[in-house]
Amino acid sequence: MGVPAFFRWLSRKYSTIVVHCTEERSKECNGVRIPVDTSKPNPNEVEFDNLYLDMNGIIHPCTHPEDKAAPKNEDEMMVAIFEYMDRLFNIVRPRRVLYMAIDGVAPRAKMNQQRSRRFRASKEGVELVEEKSRIREEILGRGGYLPPVEVKERFDSNCITPGTEFMDNLAKCLRYYVADRLSNDPGWRNITVILSDASVPGEGEHKIMDYIRRQRAQPHHDPNTHHCLCGADADLIMLGLATHEPNFTIIREEFKPNQPRPCAMCGQKGHEIKDCQGVAREKQGEHDEFADTMPASEQEFIFIRLCVLREYLERELTMASLPFPFDFERTVDDWVFMCFFVGNDFLPHLPSLEIREGAIDRLVGIYKDVVHKTGVSVLCVGLVMTLTWFLRRRYLESPTPEAGSSDGQDGRGVKRKAEDSDSEPEPEDNVRLWEDGWKQRYYKTKFDVDATDDDFRKKVVKSYVEGLCWVLRYYYQGCASWKWYFPFHYAPFASDFKDIKGMFTDFELGTKPFKPLEQLMGVFPAASGNFLPQTWRSLMSNPESSIIDFYPDDFAIDLNGKKYAWQGVALLPFVDERRLRAALAEVYPNLSPEENKRNSLGSDMLFVGKSHPCCDFIQELYHGESHEVCKMPAELCHGIQGTLNLDEDPILPDKPVQSPIPMLRDIAQNTAIGVKYKDPQYGETFVFKAVILPGAKMPEKVLKPGDWERGNRGRGNWRPQLGxxxxxxxxxxxxxxxxxxxxxxxxxxxxxxxxxxxxxxxxxxxxx
Known part of the structure; x- marks a missing residue:
């Protein structure tokens, strides 16, 4: 889902959901820094129980920031990650659980998006180097001024992928960080810390959600737990709503669009590299020469209050005079389902359905109409509603509204004006959904087939229906299949959804995730092959490799009606799992013991400090003779349940912890203890109950009539756009x-x- 577009739409339409965070700063006395005492009450006047960190949203900005100088080496990157987490802990101040989740091996459905991102990053990096070299020669050739080239190794952000040495080092550093804070920070005194590193399969946010769902199903779960989730991905809002926990807040950096960035050529602000003239900066004052190199101001954080969003949705989605009792929790699920159609990480959005064009507001309107007419009150009415919307869209966006169109009742589009006020031309659109013949042009341009090929269109629709079922299961129950993926770059039209009953039954049972190095082979371009063992990387570059076609040196990007390349569709070949595994079978014997370790799947870790009620219990496990798995004593750990198992290389009280970062000291007086942890298991017939749990106290209402009016007056509200x-x-x-x-x-x-x-x-x- 387009993060900027969705969040901008959401925050404008429902403005009261956003609250700026109050952040207490450390003080300095006689040259000594006095840290913030996070054991004191939260200055935001709300006490949070659990803080969940979607770590990839922290790792990326700390290792290759866009608004300030990058760290010089990996050690500085780790310190930056520690400082970022300290800021978040200071703001949120959780009292029960800190859950740190790093992306592990992803389901195959997500790997296709990861593959696209990593190939793009590699391609853009090469193009930037070539562009800088060309422009530099031109500027210097005409006598322009440029600062000397700083020679340093380029950080390849593709290393932030399970299975690399970087991720293995990060896991070691985070174990040290947790032990240090549990031993020395009073605000961590009674915190239970869970670390799910990159060796544990699953996307970070979905590991967090699986933890929440499983704890909700346990008899000791507190239905009034106040959750706070850190991350910038738009789907976190949907995932938070899908838990049906009444107290759920998201914390993220404040989004400030169009912030000026220094030119990658001369370092000055006010222009991009393509417009650089190589003009020396005029000095305005004594210290002015440092103006463009001064550190950027720290990003501020905001809270997104999902309890307030629920208020807005209840106001907007409540329907009277229904032939059945209205259930708001079901409409929340339907709203989440509707948002799948405007973009997610696993399926392309349906043609002509764009957030910026008010798609969600339109879908909500049709949804309410369909519910009234059909009397349907179950999840997935959204699909019926969406098809109905496309049938009606012709009335709103047909070239001749009074006559309709003979090409179908279907998803159409209007020729849009430029979204931005600059003078850059709009990209060429060969499909032209607003003109007759759009369906034939779409299928010929995007799929290279005729629109009359019913069998092919049915095949695409079947895959898309499977995808909708997979995404819905993923958001509400967990990963239904590790191997399923949508095998096309584009979505079908809504009018192609015919006779879909019986198209899908269920997913193949017992599928398993890729191993970390296998995923690297599935998502990395050849340019990032240095993160792989030598014989493995040769499969990406050797012309005689049986899978060399998986790793094109260049590939097309279809703008698909968008303005910038990063918004377009990368036309990469899909990886054939059978062929990949056959090729890897020949090089598996070449792995070293260290590489085999990085290629294995790991376990979550649970840490507590010496004052935690569960510390003595865990110590007894290590001192006992039995090494069997045991149940977590919920009464000693804020109601948390699960199973514990001994770690082979544990962090133990009174055992010094060596720092993996030379610039940081060893922990001589360690008081933390760590143990392997596994979430409680569901029964075979368990289905997550998407309801408010008994005993939950609903938050007090926040919205006033004026809030609703301000949020809906000219801020994201849909206005019909007619041809x-x-x-x-x-x-x-x-x-x-x-x-x-x-x-x-x-x-x-x-x-x-x-x-x-x-x-x-x-x-x-x-x-x-």
Missing amino acids: FNSNRQQVHLDQSAFRALGYVGPLSATFTPVFQWHVVLANPSLSF
Whole structure:
């Protein structure tokens, strides 16, 4: 899901959900820094129980920041990660659990997106080096000024992938960090820390959600637990809502679009590299020469209060006069499901369905209309609703609204004006959804088949329906299949969803995740092969390799109606798992013991300090003769349940912990203890209950009438965008399309010279 687009839409439409964080700063006295005492009450006037860190959202900005100088080496990167986590702990101050989750091996459905990102990063890195070299020669050739080239090794962010030495080192550093804070920080005194590093399969945020779901199913779970999840991905909002926990907050950096960045050529701000003129900066004052190299100001953090978002959704989704009892929790699930259609990490969005064009508001309107008409009150009504929306969309965006179109009732588009105010031209659009013949052009351009090929379109639809089921299961129950993926770069049209009953039964049982090095072979370009064993990387570059076609040196990027390359579709070949495994079988014997260790799947770790009620219990496990798995004593650990097992190389009290970072001291007086931890297991027939649990106390209402009005007046609210015809006359529109959005009464539309339709309601008491 497009993070900037979705969050911008959400924060504008439901503005009260966002609250700026209050952050207490450390003080300095006589040259000595006095750290913040995080054991004191939270300055944000709310006490959180559990803090969950989606670590990849921390690792990336700390290792290759966009707004300040990058760390010089890996040690500085680790220290930056520690400092970032300290800031978050200071703001949130959890009292029960700190859960740190790093992305492990992902399901195959996500690996395709990872593959696209990593190939893009490699391609863009090479292109940037070439562009800088070319522009530098041009500027110096005409006598321009440029600072001398700083020679340093380029950090390849692709190393932030399970199975690399970097991730193995990060896990060791985080164990040290946890032991240090548990031993020395009073705010950590009674905290239970769970570390799920990159050796544990699963995406970080989904490991967190699986933990929450499993704890909710246990008899000792506190239904009033206040959760706080750190991460910038838009899907965290959906995942938080899907837990149906009444107290759920997301913390993330404040999003500030269009921030000026220094030119990669001369280091000055105000222009991009392509516009660099090589002009020496004029000195304005005594210390002005350092102005462009001064550190950027620290990013501020915001809270996204999902309890307030639930208030907004309840106000917007509540429906009266239904033939069945209205259940708000079911409509929350439907809203989450609807958001899948505008973009997620596993399926391409349906054609002509864009967040920036008000897609979610439109879907909600049709959803309410369909629920009234069909009397359906179960999850997945969203699919029916979406198809209905596409049937009606022709009334809103057809080139000739009064006549409709003979090419189908279907997902159409209008020729949009540029989203930005700059003068850059819009990308060429060969499909032109707003013109007749769009369906044939779409299938020929995107799939290289004729739109009349019913069998092919049915194949794409079947895969998409499977994908919707997979994503829904992933958000609410966990990974249904580690091997399933959508095998196309583009989605079908909504009108192709015909006779879908019986298309999908269930996923193959017992599938297992890739091993870390196997995933690296599936997502890395050849340029990042240095992170792999020698014989493995040769499969990516040797022309005689049986899988050399998986690793193209260059590939096309289809802008697909977007403006920038990073928004487009990378047309990479899909990896054939059978062929990949056959090729790897020949090089597996070459792995060293260390490489075999990095290629194995690991376990979550649980840590506590000496004052924690569970510390003595864990110590007895290490001192006892039995090494069997034992149950976690929930009464000693805030109701947390699961199983414990001894670690082969444990962190133990009174055993010094050596620092893996030379610039940081060893922990001579360690008081922390660590043990392997596994989430409680579901029964064979368990299904996650998407309900508010008994005993939960709902938060007090926050919204006032004025909040609702401010949030919906000109901030993300949908305005019908209508195509135009040439007669410039008043046109009667089919009213059902607008009734679906909650409006009644006759409508008319008039054409204006600025190429916009103005919809006029006959009833003056109603307005847009």
